[in-house]
Amino acid sequence: MAAALTLLLIGSLLQGAQSKRFKAFVPQTIEVLRGSCVTIPCSFEIEDQYESNLDDTCRAQWFNDDTLVFDSKYPQTRLNNGELTGDLTKKTCTTTLNNIQPAGSNSYFFRLECDNKLKYSFKQTITISVTDVPPRPTLTPSALKVEEGASVSLRCSAPAPCLSHPPTVTWTKGLGDIVETLQENEDRTKVLTSVVTFTASHKHHGETISCEASYHKQDGSAESAATLTADVSYAAQILPSSDCITAGDQLNCSCWTLGNPPPTVRWYLNGSPVNHSEELSVSSERLNDTTTRSIITVNRQQEAGLSSLLCRSVNSRGSATQRFCVGSSEPQTTAGSPGRFTLTFIVTVVALTAALMCALLFAIGAHRTRGLNSGESQHTGDTSSAVASQGLAGEKLIELSVTAEEAIYANTNLTPISQILV
Template sequence: MACPENMFFLIVLFMSGVLACFGQRHLITTMPDRLDVLTGSCVQIPCSFDIPEQHKDKLNSTILTSGVWIKENPYFGGRPDSVIFNSSETVNRYEGKITGNMSQKNCTTVFFNVTTNYTNRYFFRIESQPFLATDTEKSVKIVVWDLPSSPILTVSGEVKEGIPVSLNCSAVTSCPEHPPELTWTLPTQFTHENQLQENPDQTKSVLSTVTFTPSYLHHEKNITCTAVYPVGTSNKTAEHNMMLNVSFSPKNTSASISPADPVLVGSCVNLTCSSTANPPVTNFTWFKISGDKPTQVASGLSYSLNVTVGDGGLYYCEARNSHGCGKSKEVQLAIKGQEEPVNPKVYEIVGKTLGFIFLFSLIVFFAWRRRTSRLPSGFDMTDRSQGQNSPVGTVCSNQATVGRGNQ
């Protein structure tokens, strides 16, 4: 009978061997942790494998290696139904095929006509006599849905008025043979580009990029990206809505005065400024036109004053945020008993009008002189005498008539 000390040593040695055996991986696979699939569609499982250096001599490269997929539990002894696919078999529980090159350690597999019963965890195994190995530490979870998940919408940077911006919409495709079609709904004209891309976990997704130039009119407008998945003879759709947040300088800036009618000296008058901006207006400034120059008189959304004799005149406001400034039209503060000041622009318009009339009169006068200077002398005298008698007499006659009528 062995001594208790020797027995203890043997037990420790045995347990260490067991733990070492279970701690070694004869097969190392790489695959996604999870795949979301649509019922009736297919699912592609990106898969690759490697064999630890200490076990590579057991694999005979001249023998065809079979790929096996096991459902739920990698230990399928006594549970043959757990094996749902074997590439060396012509008939399998799951309809599929290994599309990867097994000789290059690519075990990528596609299963067709997925049903909700496929929702489970799956392990991969290789069989190449005499080498048989299952990676018990890595699996992929397949989750089957009746409806597709919404695509993902992202914006590249700040959406600012007048600066081109790109919107990205992506939708994962578990069946790259039938990828979804992405379409957009935007409140403006745009250009877009679709492409199939590979994700870090080797799954595939469709990416659509839209480029457009936003306006302040697009602020708080909805945009939609719709993914249309072909499944069998029908389609399944999912969409993602997002409200645009456009940054812009103050727009529609206006000033108002209350009361709007002429007021008495000593009355209280309120001037209010309003504007639309994103981000909101941070500073309102009030100006009064003195002569032909504006003078700042106050700051703030509203301006209140007890009217004095010198307060009458034209006022306007400016609204400012981090993106710029907006200016209102002028409003008139009229005081009863005072002649309303004339807008300097009126003088400018009147001056230009009189100058135009004067210039036109000179052109007509010189044209007339030039014409009369070319006529024969006899005809010129006759024409002049007639011209002097007839029009003047008519004008005087008319003036007289008007005078008698007035009397």
């Protein structure tokens, strides 16, 4: 008896499990920008006895409360501004509705109507929340704290309520490589995910990184953004702008440093740490959370005894050192008159050049005189071709000599070297 009851109960359960009931599967709620479109993911089940009635004559209808807002039999009309993207014969009723109005929350339900006895309004409803502000994307992680050189991946997720017009995601310009995918949530709504990958640099520190989602509307577009990418730690650096200048009887050296965490600056004279004194003074100024300017002032008398001056910048990520030329070291190049050594060098070059020119002209003149004397003693009265040849050579030599003599006279207007030395 007990066994018979058990079999009867199992049979009843199996029969109930095999029989289907009318049921629609839709998300509970979707947030939509007013004037844009919305895609409603939809599928359904019907009782087994109506399976044969599910044919090409069936159409999908959507009602807002009791008002018909879409009928797939009359798509793309002024009343039915939408499109059935599902296949009713396969029990999918996904539908896109365009130009959603007005703002507020409205409840929608799906009705299946065929040209036969299969006609049913499903009880499951979806709430479409219409807003004037586009949904804000989600940026992951919400804060970025990394070390320089690390590989960083940021994810921006923007709801995609309308499959025909998904949002456009834009990152901070020139950030890195971008990959986009369209993903499905558990309730079958869609989300556009954009991932940017880059290598963290000290240039990213303090930068506001944003991803912006732009949504299409009937009358234009609307944007929303999410921001955070960036606390980047990096080793201490000394900037090229660090230098030394002379002001009166003092030498001022500036050491510009950069780093995160903010670096500590120390000065070293002749290998020893600098202590503040009457001859030496050190001051530091924090310009922002990463940049520091340190200045050391050295009297000229103290400078004469210096062989080296170092600036050292240190933080937990690393250090940097800058050497400055002071004291007995090679002097700094400054704008103004040339030094004594430079002037002496210039005068020496000018004098040697003038002496070389005079010696060359003297040699040319002597050669011309010998040539003329030789021609007169050997070819007087001779009209042969050899005499003519010697005559032509003599004319060229005379012409060269005259040119050289003109150069000598022309140089008489040059400023005397004695005046240059003065």
